[in-house]
Amino acid sequence: xxxxxFVVILVLAFLLIGPERLPEVLAKTRxxxxxxxxxxxxxxxxxxxxxxxxFDDIDWKAYDPRQYDPRRIVRDALNEPLDDEGDADTTSxxxxxxxxxxxxxxxxxxxxxxxxxxxxxxx
Numbered sequence: 001x002x003x004x005x006f007v008v009i010l011v012l013a014f015l016l017i018g019p020e021r022l023p024e025v026l027a028k029t030r031x032x033x034x035x036x037x038x039x040x041x042x043x044x045x046x047x048x049x050x051x052x053x054x055f056d057d058i059d060w061k062a063y064d065p066r067q068y069d070p071r072r073i074v075r076d077a078l079n080e081p082l083d084d085e086g087d088a089d090t091t092s093x094x095x096x097x098x099x100x101x102x103x104x105x106x107x108x109x110x111x112x113x114x115x116x117x118x119x120x121x122x123x
Contacts, residue, residue, distance in 0.1 A: 013025075
């Protein structure tokens, strides 16, 4: 968070809370943040006691959720090749190094003259 965002938050807090209640709210916020830090430190110390020396071997950066970009995850999932084991063409007689040739699946088209599929277990 940069300086500009911090100033905007302070101005909004001043306008929404009011100048007479602002010191009280800031003191409560400071208290809650300190309590949250104490709880986090206590949990970390308890985990360190229970795990022993293995605690220091953990790469905590790998578990940081801020490193995951949903757009990148979706893009990678869409770009990776499909490995459908059930679609293997066993009649061609070729070995596994040859690329498989499969016919593309045609999506079902809605036909208004046919009844709509209905699953009694889903309702």
